[in-house]
Amino acid sequence: MSKVKFINRYNLRVARENMGFNARQVSKSLTTSEKDIVSIWESGDGFPTWSQIKSLAKKYNISELAFFSSKNIQENKIIPDFRIGIKEKETDDVKKLINLVLKRQKWLEDVLKSEKYPQNKLIGSGGGIRSPLVLATFVLKSLGINLEEIKAISGFSSKRKTLSYLIDKAENKGIFVGKTISYHRIEVEKMRGLFVASDYAPFIVLNRADALSAQIFSLIHELAHFFRKSESISNSIDFRDSNKNVNDEERFCNRVAAELLLPKDELREDFYDKNDIERIAELYKMSNIFVFYRLKDLGKIKAGQGNLESQILKETEENLSNWKKNRGKGGNYYNNMRDSNGNLFNKIVTKSYLQNRIGYVEASHLLKFSVEKI
Numbered sequence: 350m351s352k353v354k355f356i357n358r359y360n361l362r363v364a365r366e367n368m369g370f371n372a373r374q375v376s377k378s379l380t381t382s383e384k385d386i387v388s389i390w391e392s393g394d395g396f397p398t399w400s401q402i403k404s405l406a407k408k409y410n411i412s413e414l415a416f417f418s419s420k421n422i423q424e425n426k427i428i429p430d431f432r433i434g435i436k437e438k439e440t441d442d443v444k445k446l447i448n449l450v451l452k453r454q455k456w457l458e459d460v461l462k463s464e465k466y467p468q469n470k471l472i473g474s475g476g477g478i479r480s481p482l483v484l485a486t487f488v489l490k491s492l493g494i495n496l497e498e499i500k501a502i503s504g505f506s507s508k509r510k511t512l513s514y515l516i517d518k519a520e521n522k523g524i525f526v527g528k529t530i531s532y533h534r535i536e537v538e539k540m541r542g543l544f545v546a547s548d549y550a551p552f553i554v555l556n557r558a559d560a561l562s563a564q565i566f567s568l569i570h571e572l573a574h575f576f577r578k579s580e581s582i583s584n585s586i587d588f589r590d591s592n593k594n595v596n597d598e599e600r601f602c603n604r605v606a607a608e609l610l611l612p613k614d615e616l617r618e619d620f621y622d623k624n625d626i627e628r629i630a631e632l633y634k635m636s637n638i639f640v641f642y643r644l645k646d647l648g649k650i651k652a653g654q655g656n657l658e659s660q661i662l663k664e665t666e667e668n669l670s671n672w673k674k675n676r677g678k679g680g681n682y683y684n685n686m687r688d689s690n691g692n693l694f695n696k697i698v699t700k701s702y703l704q705n706r707i708g709y710v711e712a713s714h715l716l717k718f719s720v721e722k723i
Contacts, residue, residue: 352396357415360422362391364409367425367451369444379404410448425451428545431596432584435539442535443543443582449530450545450552453694456715457525457550460701468548469523473578481601485608488572492518496612500632508561511634515568520693524575525550526568527691528557530717531682542567542583544574551575557689560669562636566606573602586639589646610635611643620651626661638665686718699723 365375365387372387379401380386389395397405406413415422428447471491478484488494494515502510516526529535535556541563543554553571555564566586574581581602585595588603595603611633621629621644630640641661644650650657687695695716702712702720712720 352398353402353417354396355417356390356396356402357418357421358391358393360415360418361405363422363424364405364411364415365391367422367444367448368409369441369448370408374441375405375408378408410452428543428580428582429598430582431599432540432582433594435584442533443540446529446533446535446540446543446554447545447582450543450554453525453715454545454547454550454552457694457697458547460697460706461549466549469551471522471524472546472548472551472575475573475576476578478576481604482608482613484573484576485605485612488569488576488605488609491576492522492572494518494609496615499634502634507631508565508634512561512565512568515565516691519553519568519572520691523551523693524572525552525691525693526555527552527694528555528689530689531557531685537563538584540582540584541586542571542581544571544579544581544583546575546578546580557685560636562630562634562639565634566603566610566639569606569609570602573605577602589642607639607643607646611640613647616644616647616649619649621649622651623657623661636665636668637661683718683722686716687723690716695723 365372372391373385376382376385376387386395386397390397402413402416406416411422425444425448474491475484475487478487489496499511499514502514504510519526529540535558537556537559541556541559543552545552545554553568553575555567555571557564559567563586567583570583570586571581577598579598579602581599583599583602585592585599586603586606587595588600588607590600592600611629616629618625626637626640626644629635629644630637633640638661641650641658645658690698698707698712698715699720701707702709707715709720716723
């Protein structure tokens with residue numbers, strides 16, 4: 350097949366980098382040759398074929414015309430990476446997710462500006478607060494979260510209902526909350542939460558592979574980032590000062606989550622045992638190990654109970670393993686994507702479609718499923 354005679358090499362490189370691919374990785378997907386053909390094209394020493402252009406456009410999730418346009422595409426901004434124990438080669442899937450979020454943000458910003466929506470007034474509004482407890486209280490009041498309402502949620506799906514309750518509170522204030530897309534296959538160790546700032550369309554993404562109690566914690570953690578307007582990729586939920594591997598900003602936001610989800614004022618006893626921990630965990634929709642560390646941090650675990658931590662850790666690992674086995678294999682694609690997009694994003698795309706601002710193809714492309722299913 351004939352080769353192209355011109356290509357925008359800047360767009361060729363940036364489109365690849367925005368998706369988090371390295372050149373040799375893409376080359377191997379296009380040819381059986383050992384040559385790094387993508388680097389050759391990007392350096393100006395060769396040209397791809399039309400068939401390869403089509404493959405690249407699909408792989409980079411952009412229009413084929415972008416490779417020939419005189420207008421340079423925008424480089425993705427760098428989101429601060431606060432994760433622990435992550436190597437550069439393990440970041441490709443997260444970069445794909447960030448690329449998707451940034452594209453959605455750009456579309457949303459254009460729509461919201463055209464419809465004269467005001468900027469989000471809450472983003473960064475807690476940036477001057479230096480106390481995790483004070484910020485936790487500020488978040489509660491600003492979003493209208495009622496801890497008594499959370500405690501009153503009961504039943505088999507209480508944690509799922511609690512997470513939905515908190516997401517609704519955030520989205521009612523113009524904060525877009527979604528979850529990782531199943532086919533990105535991002536493990537919990539690689540990412541628990543993500544916050545990407547925008548004055549019009551701030552985005553929080555939770556990892557659907559995580560336990561529900563951990564997703565609840567991560568949501569409050571990312572909301573703390575939202576109120577501080579500090580972007581982040583996170584994989585830690587450790588709020589203890591003893592763990593020096595945790596970035597200071599991450600520890601601060603984790604402590605905000607701890608203060609909000611299990612306030613010190615609610616813990617009036619001098620000491621608590623294992624039965625108390627299980628009761629508190631069920632009431633506040635948290636994990637036993639989180640409650641243990643919160644109580645230990647507050648000096649409410651009696652000395653001499655060294656085996657309690659290891660016992661709870663073992664039970665937590667067993668519960669997480671069982672949860673992963675029982676959560677289902679893939680599930681319904683439409684339900685997964687609707688959940689991944691978030692209700693607020695789905696609502697705005699659908700509204701634009703129904704008002705004939707965008708067509709069926711664009712709306713379905715944004716949602717990643719047929720808009721008529723909404």
